[in-house]
Amino acid sequence: MGDAGAIIGLIIIALVALFVIVAISRAIRIVPQAGALIIERLGRYQSTMYAGLHFLIPFVDRIRAGVDLRERVVPFRPQPVITSDNLVVSIDTVVYYQVTDPKAATYEIADYIQAIEQLTVTTLRNIIGSMDLEQTLTSRDQINGQLRGVLDEATGRWGIRVNRVELKAIDPPPSVQGAMEQQMRAERDRRAAILTAEGVKQSAILTAEGEKQSAILTAEGQAQAAILKAQGESRAILQVFDAIHRGDADPKLLAYQYLQMLPEIANGTSSKLWVVPTELTAALGSISSAFGDGGPSGGGGVSGGGAPSSGGGGETRREKREKDLEHIEGLDVELPETSLQDPAEALREARGQATEATAEATQAGETSGRPFDPSSAAGQRPPEGEEPPPAPQEPWQPHQ
Numbered sequence: 544m545g546d547a548g549a550i551i552g553l554i555i556i557a558l559v560a561l562f563v564i565v566a567i568s569r570a571i572r573i574v575p576q577a578g579a580l581i582i583e584r585l586g587r588y589q590s591t592m593y594a595g596l597h598f599l600i601p602f603v604d605r606i607r608a609g610v611d612l613r614e615r616v617v618p619f620r621p622q623p624v625i626t627s628d629n630l631v632v633s634i635d636t637v638v639y640y641q642v643t644d645p646k647a648a649t650y651e652i653a654d655y656i657q658a659i660e661q662l663t664v665t666t667l668r669n670i671i672g673s674m675d676l677e678q679t680l681t682s683r684d685q686i687n688g689q690l691r692g693v694l695d696e697a698t699g700r701w702g703i704r705v706n707r708v709e710l711k712a713i714d715p716p717p718s719v720q721g722a723m724e725q726q727m728r729a730e731r732d733r734r735a736a737i738l739t740a741e742g743v744k745q746s747a748i749l750t751a752e753g754e755k756q757s758a759i760l761t762a763e764g765q766a767q768a769a770i771l772k773a774q775g776e777s778r779a780i781l782q783v784f785d786a787i788h789r790g791d792a793d794p795k796l797l798a799y800q801y802l803q804m805l806p807e808i809a810n811g812t813s814s815k816l817w818v819v820p821t822e823l824t825a826a827l828g829s830i831s832s833a834f835g836d837g838g839p840s841g842g843g844g845v846s847g848g849g850a851p852s853s854g855g856g857g858e859t860r861r862e863k864r865e866k867d868l869e870h871i872e873g874l875d876v877e878l879p880e881t882s883l884q885d886p887a888e889a890l891r892e893a894r895g896q897a898t899e900a901t902a903e904a905t906q907a908g909e910t911s912g913r914p915f916d917p918s919s920a921a922g923q924r925p926p927e928g929e930e931p932p933p934a935p936q937e938p939w940q941p942h943q
Contacts, residue, residue, distance in 0.1 A: 566601035573597075579645040581607040591645050610645035614706060617656060621714070622664050628675040630719060635711040636663055638694070644702025652701045659698060663708070666693045676715060683710050806896040 573596050574580055580592040584604045599605075617640065621633040638659055642648045652658055670689050671679055679686075690708040698705055715723070 569601040570599050571596070572599060572606070577612045579610045579612055581610065581645055581649050583607045588646065588650070608645075608649045610642055610648060612642055612645070614639060614641040617659065618711065619660050619663060621712070622667065624668050624671045626671055626674060626676050626679055630676050630715060632671070632676065632679065632716075633712075633714040634667060634671070636667065636690075637709045637711050638663060638705060639707040639709075640698070640703050640705045642702060643704050647700065647702030655698070655701050655703055658701070659694065659703070659705070662694055662697055663690065666690055676719070680713060683713075686710060802893055806893060 572580065572592065574592050574594050576594045578594060580597075582589045582592055582599065582604050583606075584600070588607075589604060616637060618635070618637045621635045623631050624634050625631055640659060648655055667686070667690060670686055674682065687708050687710060691705055694705040694708060714720075
């Protein structure tokens with residue numbers, strides 16, 4: 544019996560110790576920071592315990608709920624919303640809230656998370672229903688402000704403060720998205736075309752301005768060149784005229800230069816017909832009368848230029864020229880003595896070159912293979928009924 548009593552006593556002591564341990568564990572509560580405990584005593588609200596060490600009456604007080612006082616973020620699933628232009632858009636929302644009154648959040652509403660979600664959906668449908676799609680996509684801040692105001696007012700009596708409401712995504716239907724992309728692409732293409740046209744316009748304007756300036760400068764340069772060329776030619780003409788005036792050129796010199804130009808006329812590579820001027824015989828007669836020994840008897844005592852000869856007893860042309868040069872003032876340089884070619888030699892040279900030119904023209908006509916056209920010589924024969932003109936008299940032959 545003693546052993547049985549000892550065992551029972553040990554069991555009772557163990558039960559009491561276990562009861563004390565359980566009671567102590569239920570009586571002592573440590574609440575963490577940013578947290579709160581709702582305490583009920585015999586089924587009624589007793590108090591709200593915040594951060595720190597607290598003691599409860601075991602088996603009388605109990606913890607109804609623990610509340611987190613930190614700000615929390617709750618994302619809600621996409622909700623279909625109809626806009627004023629009858630388009631269904633899907634909107635995702637995110638709510639930032641914080642419990643300010645643990646008692647009200649526990650006893651005023653059963654599930655405040657679900658209540659906030661449903662209130663957000665209904666308020667969002669009311670706001671979006673008064674807007675079209677374009678306004679919905681561009682009025683996020685306005686929608687966020689209206690949602691926050693409605694939710695904060697409704698959740699205030701629940702001991703909850705809504706800090707922010709954000710629209711995470713607004714997704715229009717796929718067909719509308721394709722149309723919007725096409726519209727945006729067309730708008731960008733229009734802007735690109737406008738910018739390209741502006742660039743082409745500016746390029747054309749700058750090119751035209753450059754061509755204009757280039758043409759102006761070219762014209763000014765040509766004008767200056769023409770002016771300078773004209774001035775140079777005028778000065779050259781004046782100097783040549785002055786030199787001729789000072790040298791007092793007589794017809795013999797002019798006739799000599801005329802003979803020197805005849806070979807150059809005949810040496811043309813494209814010349815097929817060489818015309819001998821009618822003045823050639825007169826020029827050759829002047830040279831022959833001027834450089835011959837007194838000339839023919841019919842020539843009289845006057846030379847080819849009309850100046851009196853030395854045998855007439857008057858003043859010779861050379862003496863007159865030297866006398867005039869002595870009276871001319873302002874001469875800068877003295878004219879060199881002119882050495883004239885022998886007229887007979889010059890005449891033989893001219894006749895030889897003329898003969899060569901005629902032979903070349905005849906050979907060219909034969910080489911071409913064309914038959915002789917009698918009409919080509921029609922202008923060289925006199926009309927019918929008229930006598931041919933007398934042949935010109937050679938300057939070295941005496942007059943008949």
